Amino acid sequence: MxxxxxxxxxxxxxxxxxxxxxxxxxxxxLKLDMSRGKPSKAQLELSMPxxxxxxxxEDYSEAGVDNRNYGVLDGAASARQLFADIxxxxxxxxxxxxxxxxxxxxxxxxxxYTHGLLHSKEPWSKLPCIKFLCPAPGYDRxxxxxxxxxxxxxxxxxxxxxxxxxxxxxxxKDPAVKGIWCVPKYSNPDGIIYSDDTIRRIAALRxxxxxxxxxxxxxxxxxEFDGEFVPFLNILEECEKAGNPDMxxxxxxxxxxxxxxxxxxxxxxxxxxxxxxxxxxxxxxxxYDKMNQVxxxxxxxxxxxxxxxxxxxxxxxxxxFDVVLSYLDREIAPLNIASWHRPKGGYFVSLNAMKGCAKRxxxxxxxxxxxxxxxxxxxxxxxxxxxSNLRIAPSLPPISEVEQAxxxxxxxxxxxxxxxxxx
Amino acid sequence: MxxxxxxxxxxxxxxxxxxxxxxxxxxxxLKLDMSRGKPSKAQLELSMPxxxxxxxxEDYSEAGVDNRNYGVLDGAASARQLFADIxxxxxxxxxxxxxxxxxxxxxxxxxxYTHGLLHSKEPWSKLPCIKFLCPAPGYDRxxxxxxxxxxxxxxxxxxxxxxxxxxxxxxxKDPAVKGIWCVPKYSNPDGIIYSDDTIRRIAALRxxxxxxxxxxxxxxxxxEFDGEFVPFLNILEECEKAGNPDMxxxxxxxxxxxxxxxxxxxxxxxxxxxxxxxxxxxxxxxxYDKMNQVxxxxxxxxxxxxxxxxxxxxxxxxxxFDVVLSYLDREIAPLNIASWHRPKGGYFVSLNAMKGCAKRxxxxxxxxxxxxxxxxxxxxxxxxxxxSNLRIAPSLPPISEVEQAxxxxxxxxxxxxxxxxxx
Numbered sequence: 001m002x003x004x005x006x007x008x009x010x011x012x013x014x015x016x017x018x019x020x021x022x023x024x025x026x027x028x029x030l031k032l033d034m035s036r037g038k039p040s041k042a043q044l045e046l047s048m049p050x051x052x053x054x055x056x057x058e059d060y061s062e063a064g065v066d067n068r069n070y071g072v073l074d075g076a077a078s079a080r081q082l083f084a085d086i087x088x089x090x091x092x093x094x095x096x097x098x099x100x101x102x103x104x105x106x107x108x109x110x111x112x113y114t115h116g117l118l119h120s121k122e123p124w125s126k127l128p129c130i131k132f133l134c135p136a137p138g139y140d141r142x143x144x145x146x147x148x149x150x151x152x153x154x155x156x157x158x159x160x161x162x163x164x165x166x167x168x169x170x171x172x173k174d175p176a177v178k179g180i181w182c183v184p185k186y187s188n189p190d191g192i193i194y195s196d197d198t199i200r201r202i203a204a205l206r207x208x209x210x211x212x213x214x215x216x217x218x219x220x221x222x223x224e225f226d227g228e229f230v231p232f233l234n235i236l237e238e239c240e241k242a243g244n245p246d247m248x249x250x251x252x253x254x255x256x257x258x259x260x261x262x263x264x265x266x267x268x269x270x271x272x273x274x275x276x277x278x279x280x281x282x283x284x285x286x287x288y289d290k291m292n293q294v295x296x297x298x299x300x301x302x303x304x305x306x307x308x309x310x311x312x313x314x315x316x317x318x319x320x321f322d323v324v325l326s327y328l329d330r331e332i333a334p335l336n337i338a339s340w341h342r343p344k345g346g347y348f349v350s351l352n353a354m355k356g357c358a359k360r361x362x363x364x365x366x367x368x369x370x371x372x373x374x375x376x377x378x379x380x381x382x383x384x385x386x387x388s389n390l391r392i393a394p395s396l397p398p399i400s401e402v403e404q405a406x407x408x409x410x411x412x413x414x415x416x417x418x419x420x421x422x423x
Numbered sequence: 424m425x426x427x428x429x430x431x432x433x434x435x436x437x438x439x440x441x442x443x444x445x446x447x448x449x450x451x452x453l454k455l456d457m458s459r460g461k462p463s464k465a466q467l468e469l470s471m472p473x474x475x476x477x478x479x480x481e482d483y484s485e486a487g488v489d490n491r492n493y494g495v496l497d498g499a500a501s502a503r504q505l506f507a508d509i510x511x512x513x514x515x516x517x518x519x520x521x522x523x524x525x526x527x528x529x530x531x532x533x534x535x536y537t538h539g540l541l542h543s544k545e546p547w548s549k550l551p552c553i554k555f556l557c558p559a560p561g562y563d564r565x566x567x568x569x570x571x572x573x574x575x576x577x578x579x580x581x582x583x584x585x586x587x588x589x590x591x592x593x594x595x596k597d598p599a600v601k602g603i604w605c606v607p608k609y610s611n612p613d614g615i616i617y618s619d620d621t622i623r624r625i626a627a628l629r630x631x632x633x634x635x636x637x638x639x640x641x642x643x644x645x646x647e648f649d650g651e652f653v654p655f656l657n658i659l660e661e662c663e664k665a666g667n668p669d670m671x672x673x674x675x676x677x678x679x680x681x682x683x684x685x686x687x688x689x690x691x692x693x694x695x696x697x698x699x700x701x702x703x704x705x706x707x708x709x710x711y712d713k714m715n716q717v718x719x720x721x722x723x724x725x726x727x728x729x730x731x732x733x734x735x736x737x738x739x740x741x742x743x744f745d746v747v748l749s750y751l752d753r754e755i756a757p758l759n760i761a762s763w764h765r766p767k768g769g770y771f772v773s774l775n776a777m778k779g780c781a782k783r784x785x786x787x788x789x790x791x792x793x794x795x796x797x798x799x800x801x802x803x804x805x806x807x808x809x810x811s812n813l814r815i816a817p818s819l820p821p822i823s824e825v826e827q828a829x830x831x832x833x834x835x836x837x838x839x840x841x842x843x844x845x846x
Contacts, residue, residue: 036493044491045480051714052477057468068467070459070683098521099712106707114536114548114572125537125548141706148706149537260493262714283564283571284529289522289712291474291685
């Protein structure tokens, strides 16, 4: 029976039973972390062979360039080729960076403030107000960048095929609206893949700001854990076709392919943007770590090699997601007190609890020894208008701990719902 | 006989002979690069064993932290310890970064513009004019950062014990003067070590700007190529003693210890500055490449290990500097048409040709197939008021090519001087 249809006495009895279950959960004395999308130790082991490949001076040389030395701002040739293959863009559209695409994203925004983007009339720091479109639930670190620069974040609801494009199209008429964050494939946290229609509407936007930027964070471009690689529209090409060639910067990295924090990253954009950014970046850095770039291309080889490597991650990831979903299906679905997505890639399960219950569930989990991403973190300024969304990140703990955490989470979801219905 | 004392006919005869020598130089059809302070292939080989150390998962773990995963913004514990030892500062004063200290320097200035420094009343971008003190000859990439942000660069002449401190003390009375660049040990390009007196006067400055910053680029802190390691005052401690604990950021890296572009870097500053910068940096990056940090500490081990490794570089570097100096001593000194420094560390020999001759010498060299750092590059805005300074960077070419290049350079120095005296 759905919880909201239950008579009050039955709810009260269920509340007592659930409270007792919760007490038992606390008695387990757990200490688990499901807060971040961190790969597990088993996943890290998959890439250890990369570090024991016997590479010589010759291996580090490409087209007459010794990648061990200074220079070659846009990265080792083989690494630019690898990312071009993965993102289905031209090599000339790829700038290969350091260990974090977050860093490249931050720097792009930072340069918009200090120098302006290619089509800026002036640096953003000279403007009284910068607004940014933030589809939510979304990635808290995107919103943290906006907050750090003092932007006004505009909440755009996520639908099942991407951001609410009617709203986006309306907002971009405001010249103070300077950009939008997108995680187009296995969106963080919903695990949604933007539909072709959504992608084409984004590419065809007619923003009032000439320097409007689509921050296309394709973090999970080859991160299927369930099923085969899903081909995906090339946003650079779509923007070009729509007459907006310079409107988009695409980002990705191998942080969740090889090593978090010791991988390689890139941005891809129009050649005009590459030339403009190189003019600014050459003041900041002589080159990123090209030896790590070469090491990666020797190990992953090409797109197929990278996808093959991701299959090994999938073998570790899928059972954990299966546990998450099977618990929710069995314990929560019959009560109709929450909804959730069923992603086939990415790192999260996005759960929408009963309105007004997310913070309470987070607190209950914490009290039982399980750290989850803060309720609200997936929304601009940390404010979930419904206090409903929770991000479940099952990758880091071993599967036995995911089981325990889900057992507790289901009790907490029930308890919070019962508290609300009985209040 | 000094050239300026020669009778005109003798000068004319010497000009003809030198012109003929120059033609022979051109006929050699050289194609050499002495423009940048790049390590040679032989130097790169010294660190290849770092990449074949068989490191396991356990090796990458320190104090319960798996350095292969996300997190630990300020760097792997062992790498912070290594830099603390080398710079003679506390571990709590060290933030370990990525492959380039230039990047950390740029980001520090960039954050001053977008967010302000610890004691800023407002971000620098809100101010009508920012002035920066630029001791020169100096490092062109420092000046490029100033230029990129539109600062007014103020030329401070370099003396034999560091910047002209009378001028510096006068200029800092202007609240628009926000900082100074310093390469205190084996300064780029003069190879000067700042005297203790100069260092203490810098530490004791009383700038009108509360957020005045000393950008202390200690790039060559252990880079002796001639003689033993030279101990050096700790600028952080001196600033603290002088009541300016937050006025300085010190930078260094292993770019010229292990691999250019694949080393590790750090900044060191007061704990208050570390806390402030971490608050800003956590938005930009989750952590720098801690696996590369660990690899470095396993290879270099400690300060003594790093200094020992630098001895191997010295064996390769010193003969090249000897060639440079012996050519200048033999060919140029008797004519008294140039002066130069005799560094015991660093990467350059700084040459001061006759006034008005540097650009001409650079052009003559280029015509003979040898690329040198552009004349003027060592001064703010690329303008050497005397058109006299040239930076000789002998590290990259093999010694036989350094010989050839110096042979040609001496001819060019003579030819330019003769042209001037005969004009």
